Amino acid sequence: MTILLTVLGIALFGVGLLISIAWHELGHLSTAKLFGIRVPQYMVGFGPTIWSRHKGETEYGIKAIPMGGYIRMIGMFPPGEDGRIEARSTSPWRGMIEDARSAAFEELKPGDEKRLFYTRKPWKRVIVMFAGPFMNLVLAVAIFLGVAMTFGFAAQTTEVAGVQKCVISQSEKRDTCNAADKVSPAQAAGLKEGDKIVAFNGEPVADWSDLSNHIRETIGPATITVERDGQQQVLKATLAENTVAKKNADGEVVPGEYVPAGYLGFAARTEILPLSFPDSVDRMGDMIQQGAESMIALPSKVPDLWNAAFSDGERKDDSPVGVVGAARISGELLNVDAPTQNIVAMFMMLLAGFNLSLFLFNMLPLLPLDGGHIAGALWESVRRNVARVFRRPDPGPFDVAKLMPVAYVVAGIFICFTLLVLVADVVNPVKIS
Structure with missing residues (x-):
């Protein structure tokens, strides 16, 4: 299977x-x-033609290697200075130019003079x-x-998924508490798994980002309003200063960088939530920006790619992936132990x-x-x-x-x-x- x-x-x-x-x-x-440009061919793929049909003046077809496609337009390049396709030259560079010019005038028919691309x-x-x-x-x-508006993306909520028992610097990357560690403010305040935080210091919180900012900006006494078993309760906590992951202007965690900030000590529950149209457009803009930055950074990826291909170098998550790699990921997706809608959403995002x-x-x-x-x-x-x-x-x-x-x-x-x-x-x- x-x-x-x-x-x-x-x-x-x-x-x-x-x-x-x-x-x-x-x-x-x-x-x-x-x-009005004449197009003799419309082809999907390269190599030998496995199927084609003529409709009007254009041949439509599919070729054996699905690694690209093309349409052939006549007159992609202008003729030479003498008004004709230039004679062959012994210069290799001139030969390249003349080959391209000659190909641009293939299948030229009477009446095509006004249907050339370059005109x-x-x-x-x-x-x-x-x-x-x-x-x-x-x-x-x-x-x-x-995908964003119907299925959504994983997002942290204000619901408590777990409470940290002690204060541990996030830069230490450990989960177990030592005897010298202080009790976390969340544990001392009585915060429990399943609580939904609805207000901080009496101010309603809209989402996780809003709550996270309030916590990071507070060191000392604070009140936390939670919904528990259908009832609202106000908990009193004294937030500690701790070393936590740094966030950029967009609220995203900066890998490997840490800053001192207020600390409560709990894990937020993650849910897949649909986005509104404005939020979807904003996130799409971020995706395009990240894609452009990745395109610019391609040359810098070559050493890591070489090490991954020809030595025991690590293949990083942000490494460039080709058609073969994307196809392998698509094959893996169908074997993921996840709901069908999750797999469909991931496949569509891969295609996007x-x-x-x-x-x-x-x-x-x-x-x-x-x-x-x-x-x-x-x-x-x-x-x-x-x-x-x-x-x-x-x-x-x-x-x-x-x-x-x-x-x-x-x-x-x-x-x-x-x-x-x-x-x-x-x-x-x-x-x-």
Whole structure:
């Protein structure tokens, strides 16, 4: 049964991956057709074609390797300075440029002269190239908001899950009390498991964050109002100063950092609670910010990845994960001993994170990524507007093909990084607890 569920989980992720890729390419396809650009091919996957159908002027199909997808638009790059595709050159760099230019004019038919990608205004080209990543962002946001507002996330509440018997500095990371330890204020005040704290020093508390802030700011006498067996009781406590985990401006714990603060001494119960729409949007914004920061930090992850792949280095929880690693996690999810709705929510969040990564990665302003074409179109717009302001001749389309040598270098780096992640995902995978 475990093997069957693992295979099923991997298959489900594969389906989600194909849908995400097809959805991305649909963004490019629909906007390209909207602006009159001819699109000969719409393909999901790479390698040999396993299924295809022609509809109108476009061939729609699925290829054997589900590691990406593409649409082929004619005229992605402008012709050479002589108005034609330039002759072959012995220069390897020039060869790259001419290969890209030649591919851009494949399947050119009579009447296509006005249907070339490069002939469209820069803002239209930006829309066509941005539409693909944007579709992934839309899918990520829709999935995230759906999970957040219907299922929710684990959150600490003001209900007491357990009472600490003594005062122990959190930096010591121990659970047992020593003879020299002082009795915790919660234990001395008579706080019990199951109590729900509704007020602190007479002020109602809205949630755990509010209560936690009150406790941290108080050292000395305080009153704690709790609900116990349907009745409210007021407990008197004398909060101690203790070394506790530091929190950032967003109220999140900063790993490995501690500060002196007020201490009561109890564990808050954790529940899965749905979020309101504003809270869901705010949390989605945090997720996008964290994703962008993780994308910027990718180069710094290479040493740890290398150690995890080729030595006995630890595979950290925030380590980059590729398609293989994500599929393995999906397979593990179906074997988790948890309610079905929890597993479904975790799977959907995995798919949302994957789509968010696709959006962020494709927006990098580097060829051959969508962001590279967007940057080229924006630069062309700047050049033409500057020329218009200073009444200079129109410089014409920006020849993105001249950047193809850089694109090959970027693609080479990406392939090497992908292979490194693949090896790490196979020999030392990230696992869920």
